[in-house]
Amino acid sequence: MFELTGFQRDLLYxxxxxxxxxxxxxxxxxxxxxxxxxxxxxxxxxDALVEEGLVDKGQQDRRTNYYTISESGRQAIRKRREWENQYVSLDE
Known part of the structure; x- marks a missing residue:
């Protein structure tokens, strides 16, 4: 997830x-x-998220695509949250 831009991470979420x-x-x-x-x-x-394998792209109809999170994308989010949690604790 470190190679993604903040906007790409937001899209992934x-x-x-x-x-x-x-x-x-x-x-x-x-x-x-x-x-x-x-x-x-x-x-x-x-498209960059699809190319990274974090998102899958399918065709809804001839003009519309849909997007789903891939297993790699889920894993990347889990790892990112673990990394964030080691630095940010909101349980005070």
Missing amino acids: VIAGSERPSGQEIKEKIGKDVGEVNHGRLYPNL
Whole structure:
């Protein structure tokens, strides 16, 4: 996960918390938190996550793709959380 940008990590978390979202659904969900995300930023980053094997891409219909978290993506999130937890403890 260290090789990913913060935006790519955010996309990964949104996909992990959704059930087969389309690119447009991902754009809407992440846009609520980070502001407007344009097409030219979203899809190259989704493609990078697919290329890294963290996300699987499927075809919903002729014009719409969907994205799902892969097992490698789940494992990467688990490892990232373990790493974060060794430095950040909110149980005070």
